[in-house]
Amino acid sequence: MQKEVWRLYRHLMMGCLIILICCYAAVEFTKLHFNAEKNKQLLYVDAEISAALLATGVKTSLPESRLEWQFFDVPQNATQVATLLSQKNEKRLPNNGYQFSFGMVSNPGLVGVASEKNTYFQIESLLKSLLLSSLSYADKQLLLESIPSLSIHLAVSKMKSVSQGNSVDAVVFVHGEHNDFDFLWKSNTTNDVYYIAIGHPEWLSLTFIVISIVAIAIMAMLLLIWRELFYLDLKRKTFEKITRQIAQGRGGLPKGIPDSSGTLKELAYSFDSMSSHIQRLLKVQREMINAISHELRTPIARLRFGLEVVKDEVDDSVISTIAALEGDVEELNTLVDEVLTYGKLEEGSLALHFQSTCIARLVRSILDSNQALLKHLKVSVDVPDSDMVFADEHHLHRALQNLILNASKYATSQIAIVFSVDEERCQLDIEDDGPGIAVEDRDKVFIPFQRLDNSRTRASGGYGLGLAIVQRIAFWHGGAVLVDSSDLGGAKFSFIWSRNQHQNTLS
Numbered sequence: 001m002q003k004e005v006w007r008l009y010r011h012l013m014m015g016c017l018i019i020l021i022c023c024y025a026a027v028e029f030t031k032l033h034f035n036a037e038k039n040k041q042l043l044y045v046d047a048e049i050s051a052a053l054l055a056t057g058v059k060t061s062l063p064e065s066r067l068e069w070q071f072f073d074v075p076q077n078a079t080q081v082a083t084l085l086s087q088k089n090e091k092r093l094p095n096n097g098y099q100f101s102f103g104m105v106s107n108p109g110l111v112g113v114a115s116e117k118n119t120y121f122q123i124e125s126l127l128k129s130l131l132l133s134s135l136s137y138a139d140k141q142l143l144l145e146s147i148p149s150l151s152i153h154l155a156v157s158k159m160k161s162v163s164q165g166n167s168v169d170a171v172v173f174v175h176g177e178h179n180d181f182d183f184l185w186k187s188n189t190t191n192d193v194y195y196i197a198i199g200h201p202e203w204l205s206l207t208f209i210v211i212s213i214v215a216i217a218i219m220a221m222l223l224l225i226w227r228e229l230f231y232l233d234l235k236r237k238t239f240e241k242i243t244r245q246i247a248q249g250r251g252g253l254p255k256g257i258p259d260s261s262g263t264l265k266e267l268a269y270s271f272d273s274m275s276s277h278i279q280r281l282l283k284v285q286r287e288m289i290n291a292i293s294h295e296l297r298t299p300i301a302r303l304r305f306g307l308e309v310v311k312d313e314v315d316d317s318v319i320s321t322i323a324a325l326e327g328d329v330e331e332l333n334t335l336v337d338e339v340l341t342y343g344k345l346e347e348g349s350l351a352l353h354f355q356s357t358c359i360a361r362l363v364r365s366i367l368d369s370n371q372a373l374l375k376h377l378k379v380s381v382d383v384p385d386s387d388m389v390f391a392d393e394h395h396l397h398r399a400l401q402n403l404i405l406n407a408s409k410y411a412t413s414q415i416a417i418v419f420s421v422d423e424e425r426c427q428l429d430i431e432d433d434g435p436g437i438a439v440e441d442r443d444k445v446f447i448p449f450q451r452l453d454n455s456r457t458r459a460s461g462g463y464g465l466g467l468a469i470v471q472r473i474a475f476w477h478g479g480a481v482l483v484d485s486s487d488l489g490g491a492k493f494s495f496i497w498s499r500n501q502h503q504n505t506l507s
Contacts, residue, residue, distance in 0.1 A: 008228055015224040023217045030209050040098075042121045042181070043067075043114055044149040045198055047100040048085055049126040051110050052143045055081040055102070058133045064122040067100065067112030075109070078139035082146035084109055123181050127196070128171045137189040149198060155184065156193035296336050303329045352392040352476055359419055359428070360385045362393065366401045373408050374415070383419040389426050391477060391497060399473040402466040403430045403493050410434030416488060425479065427496045431486035442483040446471045470495065 046066050053059040054069060057076050062069065075081055084102050091099045095115065103109035131140055144152050172184040183196040307326050311319065360383045367379060389396075407415050411432035418429045437445060448468040467481070474481045478498030486492035 008232070011228060012224065016221065019217050019220050019224075023213055026213045027210060030213070041149060041198060042123060043098060044090075045123055045147070045181075046121060046126065047112055047114070048088065048147045048149055049123070049130055050112065051085060051088075051100075051102050052081055052147065053126065053130055053133075054110060055084055056133075056135060056139075056143070058135065059129060062126070064125045064129075065112070066121060067114045070111045072103075072107075072109050072111070078135065078142050082142055085143075085146045085148075088148075121181075123198070124171070124173045124183065127183060131171050131185050137187050140187075144194075144196065151197050152194050154192055155195040296332070300329055300333050300336070352395065354390050354392055356388050357391055357393045357396065358385070359383055359387050359389050359426075362397055363400065363417060363419075363428075366397065366404055370401070370405060370408075373405065377408060377411050378414040379417065380414065381417045383417065383428075387419060387421060389421070390499065391426075395473045396477070396497075399470045399495060400428065400430075402470050403428075403495060406466060407432040407434075407491070407493070410490065412490075414488060416486075421499075424500070425496055425498055427494055429492060429494050431488050431492045432490040433486070433488040434490035436485060436490045437483060445483065446481065 043066065050062050050065040050067060050069065053062060054071065055075060056078060075084060087103050089101045089105055089108070091101075093099055093113070097113060097115045100112045100114075101108035101110065130143065133140075135143075141152075144150060170184075170186045172186075174182050174184055181198050185194045185196055186192070187194070304326070307322055307329065311322050314322070360381075363381060363383050367374060367381070404415070404417070407430050411434050414433050416429075416431040418431075420427050420429075445467050471481050474495060474497060478500070479496040482494040482496065484492045484494065
């Protein structure tokens, strides 16, 4: 078992390691993707602010921009520049750089090219150049609103200047959420403070993606644990199946045992070896009992013959003793027959021949042949003459006779025999008004040679094999024998057998 547990731990540790590596790779990939998208967005801001500065003539060169610009026919009016900014076109270059053009595709006014060599952004310097320029407040506001990559909204209205009442333009860099590039701009015209933020594409947040990756990792871990537990449960079911087969007396391992290198198969082979050993012992026991029973027939026959000879040579005073001895010999012969019959039923070597049988005729023949034993009892029979059953007539006769004679031994004054049938089974109930059988003793009456202290005594006759034989006959007919309390006050034996068992046997 320790080997099996260690194998489970090893699989779980390997699975956890693989999940951790996958999570690390996913987080790193996501972070790199986010950084690339952020750099791309900053490049858009750089290009749009730089285009606004160049198109309005505020700047003629921009060393702080990451792009190298070419001038064509560009407007100077803020409204025209706003229109120009809305006509932005971008193209990815083979060297992983970007090209931005503003204006008509066929005749752009500005073209900027960004290479991957320069990786630094100076957004604050570009924004200050635009907002602290000599352009009017209205033009600055119009240009800011025309830049798609920026979002602007009023933060503080009519802020008083702290510099001796003089209003001045000011641009202050602040850190927003996730270290974004965000700014505050105070206009000298209105003293309003605006919050300028760099807009980002509507991607899922990095926090949400990381949490999602962790959730997926947890689900994968749970799935791995469930898989291991599923295989353990499969092995448990296989083990139960093997033990059930052993309990039913069927040896041999089933094919396809899971985990052929684990302890389950070793345990299964141990059980199989134990089962084979038990079967060999049972086989030897049955063979010995059968051999002894067969060998007893010869001395029993000699005893019979000797007693017959002695009867002709002795006085009448010992005839009664010889008759008692003959009774003992006959009893011993009956025991041998019952042992042989039970042994054949137990090992399944009897060939059953199912045929259509009239149950009423079968019950009447039993009552007629045992009339001497039943004459002191009132026997009521409720078995329709028209009911036909499929069964082995010989063994069904033997089973019902054993039940009826068993009831006659303990009945006080009456016995009731009732037959019922439905689509699936037949049932014959035999009741008596005797002392009955205690609930805790009802299973013991079917054990071979088992006698109950309150009723099964030597004086009552029999050797404890009659009901055991009945139970085996019921089993081979696809049924069972049940014991219950009778309405008459005694015991009720119900012999039940399947109506379809003959089809399975014949097939």
